[in-house]
Amino acid sequence: MEKTEGSIALLVTYFGTLPNYFPFWLRSAGDNASIDFLLFTDDRAAYPYPGNVIVTYMAFGEFCRRIQAKLDAPAVVCRPYKLCDFRPMYGFLFQEELKGYDYWGYCDVDLIFGNIRKFLTRDILLSYDKVFPRGHISIMRNNRDSAMMFQNSGRYREVMSDPENCTYDERFEDGINGVFLAQGKKIYQKQDMIADISIRHYAFHVNSDRRHVPSIFCYEGNGKTKGLYRYMAANFGGGITKKEYLYIHLQKRRMDIKAAGETGRFLIVPNCLIAFGQARIQKDLIRRYAKHRPYWDYYRLRWGNLKKKWKKKRGIH
DSSP: OOOOTTOEEEEEEEOSSOOTTHHHHHHHHHTOTTEEEEEEESOOOOOOOOTTEEEEEOOHHHHHHHHHHHSSSOOOOOSGGGGGGGGGGHHHHTHHHHTTOSEEEEEOSSEEEOOHHHHSOHHHHHHOSEEOSSSSEEEEESSHHHHTGGGGOTHHHHHHHOSSOOOTTTOSTTSHHHHHHHTTOOEEOOOTTEEEBOSSOSSOOBTTOTTOOOEEEEEEOSSTTOEEEEEEEOSSSOOEEEEEESEEEOTTOOOEEEOTTOOSEEEEETTEEEEOTTOOOOHHHHHHHOOOOOOHHHHHHHHHHHHHHHHHHTTOO
16 A cells, blocks of 8 residues: 555464454454555455455465574474564564555554554654554554664573563563663553453453443444444443543453444444444443453463463473
8 A cells, every 4th residue: 555654564463263353353454544454364264355454375384484584593483372472573574565664563453443543643653662562562663773673682582482472572571672671762651542451350341440430342433433432331320431542452352243244333342242333322231231240261261371380380291
């Protein structure tokens, strides 16, 4: 696509079957037409890709070989999730694809975007060397400094050779954020524009908001109010409050789809996407979907992680 001032390319890598809510990620990405999403995947299903989502079909093994060919140490990538550690290196690994863009970054597919440019203002982009510290989305200036920043840490070779995920793309003390800061670079760290959903609760708890107000989200894909909104019902009395967000991060939740074929306006509730047409959001609707209940997926995740740690400690593979 034609590059404009402040042009941004976000790299997305996903190997395996894309999640069932991927068409909704696509719709929200497509509604941000001034940003390009460069997707590398082996899922060849026929999705309605908008013009700003540029797909490269590639087998996981081929992608890993491409990484190894350009890096100066052994890259151990046993499973796709390990690629998170390599994302800070994408500016170097994908120089050809990123040529001509002013900014590059990476993002996940367990997101629904709002109006990205409304939040990522020209002032923020010009004032910071890295926007956001988290792995679900990070954006950097497209220059040699940011592309090669990972080489300023001797630890990157250790990360590359470790088969386990080291969260190198998110950590400060021994990750890429620490490297940026050690080099005197500025990172934009405000989180209040992001609806990062807690993995501990079934009802939506936004990590940057400790109030834990009963909430649901609505994606508005049409009209003047195009964007992503959180609707909150006060616990005692009061009405509904509304806040706009850059994106919601679903934290790999399993989502049911009750909005098949309708991606223009839909509700995002635990754990479901629901077609909503033009109806008004009422307080009783929020309360219906924001009820607290045990979140068994979280307990299964915790148990799985504990088993992995136990096996690793005893050298069991």
